[in-house]
Amino acid sequence: MEVAFTEKDFYAEHFVPKDYLENYYSFSPGKDGANTLLRFSLDNLHQAFGAGGIKGDTLIDIGTGPTIYQFLSACESFREIIATDYADQNREELQRWLKRDPDAFDWTPVVKYVCELEGDREKRAEKENKVRSRGVQVLKCDVTQPEPLAPQAVPPADCLLSLLCLEGACKDLPPYHSALKNISSLVKPGGHLVLYTILDETFYMVGQRPFSCLYLRQEDVEEAVKEARIDFSFSVTDAKGACIVVARKIC
Numbered sequence: 001m002e003v004a005f006t007e008k009d010f011y012a013e014h015f016v017p018k019d020y021l022e023n024y025y026s027f028s029p030g031k032d033g034a035n036t037l038l039r040f041s042l043d044n045l046h047q048a049f050g051a052g053g054i055k056g057d058t059l060i061d062i063g064t065g066p067t068i069y070q071f072l073s074a075c076e077s078f079r080e081i082i083a084t085d086y087a088d089q090n091r092e093e094l095q096r097w098l099k100r101d102p103d104a105f106d107w108t109p110v111v112k113y114v115c116e117l118e119g120d121r122e123k124r125a126e127k128e129n130k131v132r133s134r135g136v137q138v139l140k141c142d143v144t145q146p147e148p149l150a151p152q153a154v155p156p157a158d159c160l161l162s163l164l165c166l167e168g169a170c171k172d173l174p175p176y177h178s179a180l181k182n183i184s185s186l187v188k189p190g191g192h193l194v195l196y197t198i199l200d201e202t203f204y205m206v207g208q209r210p211f212s213c214l215y216l217r218q219e220d221v222e223e224a225v226k227e228a229r230i231d232f233s234f235s236v237t238d239a240k241g242a243c244i245v246v247a248r249k250i251c
């Protein structure tokens, strides 16, 4: 299917958080593709932020959408979490979960999965409390701008996460390279970047609506990271269309 580029304002108007969450984060039987990708990201985030892994004071996540799965391992290693997104409705959905609104999406199966990876040393409720205890700020962000969080002032990040955002926000490789440079300005010299990317895709569905996805190969992502003067560390792929790049900003 050919899908025209979906601009940020298309996200603001048409991205339905609950549809997205149901499609990709419900761990439902019959959603094998989505479940496999979700496990791949949770396993690798567990590795990245687990014992001996990346840690620090401030973690900034770029293009958080309505999701919290990316904070379940990281909350053990960071004192402060800053979540960001362009679309108001995504930031609102995130706030619902943070405020324990009964209408918030139910992350229980995903939280349980991560607790299991951690050897069940924490129960689900404790894990959720820990994420909430990180004083999560939820800010507006635009990766197409040289200062993606302006005019909001944030401390430089010890670690910058961005999961499944840039390939949706960028039409082509040159804007992808620019967006990566824009967001990497938020990382401290010596700080980490963790990038989770869908490969070899041109669109994804949110409910019945297609959203464009920049076609990327693993080497395109690695090249963009190097060009942004971020010292490439390593990347892993599940060989089924996703990769995680872990890198460190050159001092």
Ligand SMILES: C[S@@+](CC[C@H](N)C(=O)[O-])C[C@H]1O[C@@H](n2cnc3c(N)ncnc32)[C@H](O)[C@@H]1O
Pocket: 007, 008, 011, 015, 062, 063, 064, 065, 066, 067, 085, 086, 087, 090, 141, 142, 143, 144, 162, 163, 164, 165, 168, 169
């Ligand atoms: C596919 S979702 C990914 C959400 C989440 N990170 C995840 O892993 O499921 C893409 C997100 O990028 C956001 N986005 C799109 N254009 C953006 C832009 N220019 N700046 C910041 N966020 C943007 C969308 O609002 C959406 O929440």
